[in-house]
Amino acid sequence: MNLDAVPQYHRRGAAWVDRTASLGVACWFPADPDFWVRYWKDPDGNCHPDLFRTVKQELRPGQRIDVNGPLAFFFPLRDLTRDGFVARSWTLERDVMQAP
Numbered sequence: 001m002n003l004d005a006v007p008q009y010h011r012r013g014a015a016w017v018d019r020t021a022s023l024g025v026a027c028w029f030p031a032d033p034d035f036w037v038r039y040w041k042d043p044d045g046n047c048h049p050d051l052f053r054t055v056k057q058e059l060r061p062g063q064r065i066d067v068n069g070p071l072a073f074f075f076p077l078r079d080l081t082r083d084g085f086v087a088r089s090w091t092l093e094r095d096v097m098q099a100p
Helices: 084-097
Strands: 011-019 021-029 035-041 047-053 073-077
Touching: 011 035, 011 047, 011 073, 011 084, 021 084, 073 084
Parallel strands: none
Antiparallel strands: 011 021, 021 073, 035 047
């Protein structure tokens, strides 16, 4: 599939930015209703970039499972505008999702 030929009306993801430093960290993930992301600061000012994925399986304490499916990508963000996020995530999607 040629992603360049598909109109992109939205980008799934989020970003935390430090405008003083003109830098940020962003997360992009493919359209999947089980993904959601939240960036927040605790009372001490520490940043928490949390990405959640719903796993529809009950686990016992200490039990582990392999979760297959779409991947999420975290990346540095230097252009702190919405257009900067769209361009960077588009490049990531094109390069990673179309990789042989």
